Amino acid sequence: xxxxxxxxxxxxxxxxxxxxxxxxxxxxxxxxxxxxxxxxxxxxxxxxxxxxxxxxxxxxxxxxxxxxxxxxxxxxxxxxxxxxxxxxxxxxxxxxxxxxxxxxxxxxxxxxxxxxxxxxxxxxxxxxxxxxxxxxxxxxxxxxxxxxxxxxxxxxxxxxxxxxxxxx
Numbered sequence: 825x826x827x828x829x830x831x832x833x834x835x836x837x838x839x840x841x842x843x844x845x846x847x848x849x850x851x852x853x854x855x856x857x858x859x860x861x862x863x864x865x866x867x868x869x870x871x872x873x874x875x876x877x878x879x880x881x882x883x884x885x886x887x888x889x890x891x892x893x894x895x896x897x898x899x900x901x902x903x904x905x906x907x908x909x910x911x912x913x914x915x916x917x918x919x920x921x922x923x924x925x926x927x928x929x930x931x932x933x934x935x936x937x938x939x940x941x942x943x944x945x946x947x948x949x950x951x952x953x954x955x956x957x958x959x960x961x962x963x964x965x966x967x968x969x970x971x972x973x974x975x976x977x978x979x980x981x982x983x984x985x986x987x988x989x990x991x992x
Contacts, residue, residue, distance in 0.1 A: 866896035867918045869972050872909035873979030875925060881906025884928040887981070889916035892969060916972055923968040925983060 871889075875882040882903050890898040896917035901910045903925075910916065933940035970979065 866891075868899075868912050868915045869918045870910060870912040870915045870975045870977075871901070871972060871979055872907070872977045873981065874906045875903050875908065875981045875983070876906065877925075877927065877983045878985055879982075882925070882927060884930070886926045886928070888924040888926070889921040889970075889972070890924065891917045892920040892922055895919065912975070918972055918974075920969050920971050923970055923981065925981065 875885065875887065883905065885903040887901045887903060887908055888898055889901070899910065899914070899916040901908045901916075931941075931944060933944065968981070
């Protein structure tokens, strides 16, 4: 009988501790899930369109959207065959954004081919960059500002190199 009392008492203590642990775990999970439900951070917008350089579609590159008022992060969107698209969850911050465009040069090999990169760099006797050096009007000092208050699927960015005419 004494052995039964000791065993049942240990079981009662274990159940009480176990129940408190489970209750704490459930409470912590609910708190974390509620914290994740808030719509925090700046509002983003989906955006898509085309990019042309001197009248021709930009083959490969990147568009950077940087909020003018620094209200959120800069967003980079890939350009392929002149087209770009970013869904709302990965799109630029709503409002006025400064646009920078980086043009990717075709190096003749895949960017992750280290041996081909080393051979090409040795032949050119200078470091290779997959991003071309566009005139400053396109990169870093861009004066092009776009207003993104709602979803845009018609954002057409047309760049003309100073001193050149658009190709038709």
